[in-house]
Amino acid sequence: MRYFFVILILLVSTTLFAAEEKEKGYMGVYTGATTDLPEVDGAPDATGGVEVQDAREDTPAYKGGLRQGDIMIEVGGHLFTEPENEIDAKFKEILADMYEGDKLPVTVLRMVVTKKMVANGFEVDAKPYLQDPDNYITGMPDESDLNLTVHKEWVMKKFVITLGKRNEGALPGLPEIDQTDLAGMFERSDWEPWVDEVVDRYDIREEYDDLRQRLRNLHTTNDGYRLPVIAAIHRDPFLTESISRNLVDTFETGEFETMIKVAEFMTGKEQEWTEPEFSKLPEDADEEGFKSWFVSNMTPLVEELQSVYDVFSDGDKDFLMKHRFELTDVFSDMIYIHSDEDLDRLQRNRHTIELGGKIDQAKLLKATDGIIKFVADSASIVFKWIEEHPDVRAIETKWGKIGFGTKDHDWWRDGDFKFIYDPGGDDVYADGTGTAISFDRPISFIFDMEGDDAYQSTSPNGAQGSGMPGVGLLFDGEGNDTYIGQRWAQGTGFMGIGILMDGEGDDVYHGTEFVQGSGMFGLGVLTDIEGNDQYFGTIHAQGCGFTNGLGILYDAEGDDRGYSTGKLATNYGDPGIFDAWSQGCGMGFRGIASGGIGVLIDSAGNDYWEAGNFSQGGGYYYGMGIFSAGGDGNDTYIGSRYAQGFCAHQAIGVFLEEGGNDRYLTRQGVNAGLAWDECVTVFIDEAGDDYYNGGTGFSLAASAHNAFMFWLDKGGKDEYVYPAGPARAGGNDYHGGHSLSLFVDQGDEQDIYTCETVENDVELAWPDFGIFRDGKAELKSPLEKPKPENK
Numbered sequence: 001m002r003y004f005f006v007i008l009i010l011l012v013s014t015t016l017f018a019a020e021e022k023e024k025g026y027m028g029v030y031t032g033a034t035t036d037l038p039e040v041d042g043a044p045d046a047t048g049g050v051e052v053q054d055a056r057e058d059t060p061a062y063k064g065g066l067r068q069g070d071i072m073i074e075v076g077g078h079l080f081t082e083p084e085n086e087i088d089a090k091f092k093e094i095l096a097d098m099y100e101g102d103k104l105p106v107t108v109l110r111m112v113v114t115k116k117m118v119a120n121g122f123e124v125d126a127k128p129y130l131q132d133p134d135n136y137i138t139g140m141p142d143e144s145d146l147n148l149t150v151h152k153e154w155v156m157k158k159f160v161i162t163l164g165k166r167n168e169g170a171l172p173g174l175p176e177i178d179q180t181d182l183a184g185m186f187e188r189s190d191w192e193p194w195v196d197e198v199v200d201r202y203d204i205r206e207e208y209d210d211l212r213q214r215l216r217n218l219h220t221t222n223d224g225y226r227l228p229v230i231a232a233i234h235r236d237p238f239l240t241e242s243i244s245r246n247l248v249d250t251f252e253t254g255e256f257e258t259m260i261k262v263a264e265f266m267t268g269k270e271q272e273w274t275e276p277e278f279s280k281l282p283e284d285a286d287e288e289g290f291k292s293w294f295v296s297n298m299t300p301l302v303e304e305l306q307s308v309y310d311v312f313s314d315g316d317k318d319f320l321m322k323h324r325f326e327l328t329d330v331f332s333d334m335i336y337i338h339s340d341e342d343l344d345r346l347q348r349n350r351h352t353i354e355l356g357g358k359i360d361q362a363k364l365l366k367a368t369d370g371i372i373k374f375v376a377d378s379a380s381i382v383f384k385w386i387e388e389h390p391d392v393r394a395i396e397t398k399w400g401k402i403g404f405g406t407k408d409h410d411w412w413r414d415g416d417f418k419f420i421y422d423p424g425g426d427d428v429y430a431d432g433t434g435t436a437i438s439f440d441r442p443i444s445f446i447f448d449m450e451g452d453d454a455y456q457s458t459s460p461n462g463a464q465g466s467g468m469p470g471v472g473l474l475f476d477g478e479g480n481d482t483y484i485g486q487r488w489a490q491g492t493g494f495m496g497i498g499i500l501m502d503g504e505g506d507d508v509y510h511g512t513e514f515v516q517g518s519g520m521f522g523l524g525v526l527t528d529i530e531g532n533d534q535y536f537g538t539i540h541a542q543g544c545g546f547t548n549g550l551g552i553l554y555d556a557e558g559d560d561r562g563y564s565t566g567k568l569a570t571n572y573g574d575p576g577i578f579d580a581w582s583q584g585c586g587m588g589f590r591g592i593a594s595g596g597i598g599v600l601i602d603s604a605g606n607d608y609w610e611a612g613n614f615s616q617g618g619g620y621y622y623g624m625g626i627f628s629a630g631g632d633g634n635d636t637y638i639g640s641r642y643a644q645g646f647c648a649h650q651a652i653g654v655f656l657e658e659g660g661n662d663r664y665l666t667r668q669g670v671n672a673g674l675a676w677d678e679c680v681t682v683f684i685d686e687a688g689d690d691y692y693n694g695g696t697g698f699s700l701a702a703s704a705h706n707a708f709m710f711w712l713d714k715g716g717k718d719e720y721v722y723p724a725g726p727a728r729a730g731g732n733d734y735h736g737g738h739s740l741s742l743f744v745d746q747g748d749e750q751d752i753y754t755c756e757t758v759e760n761d762v763e764l765a766w767p768d769f770g771i772f773r774d775g776k777a778e779l780k781s782p783l784e785k786p787k788p789e790n791k
Contacts, residue, residue, distance in 0.1 A: 025098040025163030028059025030338040033087035038154040046073035054338040064161030068343045074107035100165040170221035177232035181270035186242040202783040225593040228268035259365035276370040305367040311358040332513040356521035418444040435462045436470030445473035463489035467496025480505040493522030506531045519549035532558040538567035545586040545596030554601040565612040580612030586623030595623025604631035610638040619651030632659035643671040645683035653681040669695030675707035694722030701743035705734040715747035725755030727770035741770040
């Protein structure tokens with residue numbers, strides 16, 4: 001059976017005889033074509049069909065009777081006998097002329113499973129047993145008998161579905177940015193007049209305005225997970241640069257310790273937080289006095305954090321503790337969670353997303369702000385107390401142990417140590433330390449002053465500054481440290497907040513998936529202040545933000561190297577190419593929940609960053625990704641497909657490079673500035689003699705399917721190795737309309753272009769619409785607009 005992504009949303013149209021506009025019909029299902037059909041008595045002789053992979057309760061398909069796992073063998077009177085690779089096209093063809101309110105007859109094959117359980121002679125509900133067999137059996141009396149009978153049978157059913165319209169029942173669109181508390185915070189880009197200038201020069205104002213309106217229309221409704229800044233950028237692409245730099249500046253200035261700016265940025269609402277007050281540790285405090293002081297200060301912090309999770313019932317919390325990582329297990333293997341063949345797991349993952357969406361992110365950030373301030377403000381006092389009480393190594397609390405280290409080699413192997421103060425030495429930290437992973441004990445932190453430390457965790461999820469749920473913090477002052485973790489390690493938040501801050505030293509970070517600054521329904525931050533550091537991940541690593549999440553990797557200084565690749569072979573089928581979704585990547589669950597924001601900030605140094613597909617400043621499905629490189633270092637960026645300022649499917653991509661002689665490379669193509677399918681991408685390189693290799697295609701200011709792409713290199717003698725040439729736009733067959741690609745090399749230096757159709761100091765343009773400008777930009781060939789019948 002071969003699955004592929006299809007969502008049956010058909011475009012708005014009108015009929016000649018309709019008094020009002022009538023939208024094309026909408027079923028609201030994810031499907032996959034199949035020719036693997038069971039034998040069912042009485043069923044028509046189809047050779048293939050359309051399998052329903054997901055049908056939510058609020059969709060016309062579900063209301064009409066369709067369920068997950070159904071195989072539609074006949075739709076609208078058409079029996080599927082096509083080859084598997086033609087079934088999807090035929091299905092869409094059948095629906096192409098149907099409108100909201102139309103009736104669609106379908107014949108399906110359905111697996112019906114009946115369960116009968118008898119315990120000690122009485123028929124009982126099988127569900128409790130199936131949920132936890134061992135626990136159920138343990139609770140039965142001695143000498144009990146239990147018999148479970150399961151009968152599976154394929155049957156044929158017929159339904160008539162009344163087609164609806166897209167976004168029926170959706171939430172209203174988010175308010176305009178100037179109607180929120182963010183009004184006036186962001187400036188319009190100084191390159192906006194250039195865009196207006198070329199639009200008017202080539203007489204494409206009507207087409208351009210249509211593109212802008214199509215992007216605005218993405219936000220006439222929202223799914224409840226949409227971030228206000230993402231809506232603002234689609235509505236006005238000229239805010240992209242300012243919004244991106246605002247977020248980058250928040251972290252580069254070190255102000256993230258007060259989470260208030262992050263809360264305002266993510267919610268669009270002004271926050272008024274009172275400064276927390278903490279009692280001072282008495283100078284003569286003994287062990288009991290220290291415990292009393294610690295507990296009295298921590299109690300309100302824990303209570304405030306736990307109140308964030310009061311939106312969950314006890315049943316919700318039990319569900320999340322048992323099932324939450326199933327979501328990321330599936331997502332790390334395939335981004336289309338709706339294609340999961342385990343239909344029960346799919347429904348659990350949908351429920352996890354719905355629960356995660358209930359968390360008030362501003363409240364979570366406020367609670368974290370207080371915890372950070374307590375740990376930071378009291379650290380010097382605590383370390384002084386440790387010197388004066390060398391015999392006290394541990395104190396018990398109801399939230400876990402407080403651990404007091406020495407300046408020698410300490411081993412922190414007991415995960416019950418939730419609060420660790422270590423003044424120095426080459427220490428080892430193992431599983432559970434610096435990790436908050438339950439609702440009952442929602443805070444954990446490590447404060448290590450110095451030493452070449454080894455942070456190593458074999459736990460499959462959570463390590464080294466992670467909150468899942470809760471708040472996990474790790475502060476390491478000095479030393480050449482090594483961090484090794486699995487998933488959700490090294491500054492990660494999943495329904496919580498995780499922060500790792502490393503001060504000085506040449507550090508090495510190893511992780512697998514969802515690591516090194518990743519946030520989902522929460523915040524994840526990895527900050528490294530000084531040193532020549534190395535970062536290793538595989539997928540969803542190094543500044544990744546998912547639904548209702550923000551993920552930041554911030555490296556302030558040093559010549560750094562970062563890799564995220566090598567695990568998941570790309571589903572494009574390209575030999576030797578891996579997917580990564582890393583290094584400043586923001587993404588959502590397509591068709592289910594809008595995405596978050598992922599940011600990689602590298603403020604200085606001669607750096608090397610390499611990643612697989614979908615990496616280095618890009619977004620996917622209402623997500624936003626930012627890659628910001630500061631300083632005048634000579635940096636190297638290597639991507640594969642979709643890299644270095646990219647986006648796909650209603651998303652936003654941003655790549656900002658301050659200076660240096662940089663190299664933009666690809667293992668394949670589709671890199672260095674591109675926008676695909678109702679997207680906005682901005683790529684800006686401020687200075688330097690740069691080298692760009694566009695690979696196989698769709699690179700260097702490319703756009704398609706109603707996308708907006710602005711590309712700017714402000715100076716330097718640059719080399720562009722890309723025979724296809726910059727500023728290509730189209731096709732636009734997904735939605736009709738047009739795209740816009742504007743490529744500007746602003747410097748006066750003589751650049752090198754391998755494309756024979758472009759050259760220095762000229763302006764060129766072509767339909768649908770691409771504009772190339774270099775240097776003095778002498779107009780060489782005016783744009784010839786497409787003939788009306790080709791629009």
